[in-house]
Amino acid sequence: MAFGRSSHSECNGALAAVGDALYAIGGKWKLRIIIALSDGSKRFNELQRSIPGISATVLSNELKDLEMNGFISRKVNAEATPVVVDYEITEYSDTLKDVVSALHQWGAMHRNRIKEKMREERVTHPPAS
């Protein structure tokens, strides 16, 4: 039996709670954006450059979504011309600390496992010269 005490009802609870979590922060980009902002606020293009593969359209939409749900805030500095906009994470994003660190650790472990596996396969089934 995995995950410690997993009675049937606790499993249902986990299913629902994890479902809620995935609904809020699931998807390809949300966590990456939050992580990218976790070492300080960034401007739009700066943020786009720091997240490989994301397009402006998608970034724009995701930022709206994250702001509406209280994960980030949008700071407009109207003094400058053209206007400068900074995005930063809110305190609420800090509550994701454990989630991010668990994913971070697991992801690093998993990457090593994959690498190790591929190395074994090269030894066991060497490519035809």
Added chain:
Amino acid sequence: MAFGRSSHSECNGALAAVGDALYAIGGKWKLRIIIALSDGSKRFNELQRSIPGISATVLSNELKDLEMNGFISRKVNAEATPVVVDYEITEYSDTLKDVVSALHQWGAMHRNRIKEKMREERVTHPPAS
């Protein structure tokens, strides 16, 4: 500065590692399937019933994927007619324990926050009678 020690380079590491994690277990269904199997092995239809909203086609594809990546194993009992197939999680899925529990905790907390927010809004902006 969020997430404890987040130097610029650690942020890049987190981005990559979390990216790897999301690549492997991201998406709408993978974690739910693993959780559904975490309180014991299940048959195909049983599993489908225990995960609200998943179709047979999608479940079939996800199971193949999860099996290829070592998260679950497929046990065929050929004695029975028609043949009986059981799915169970592997030891490797146990390494996801921390990820699942972090998501579980956060999801529960987040759900409460949403509920609380909606209650406040009903008080602050009561619906027109």
Added chain:
DNA sequence: CAGTATCCCAACTGATACTG
């Protein structure tokens, strides 16, 4: 710079029906 609008295609998904 900070986005938005538009077009377009690929991928995903649901429903249905079917097989061993």
Added chain:
DNA sequence: CAGTATCAGTTGGGATACTG
């Protein structure tokens, strides 16, 4: 039961071009 095939509908996301 344990899936798979097929098709149709929807969505996600990239490229490009554009605005204030």
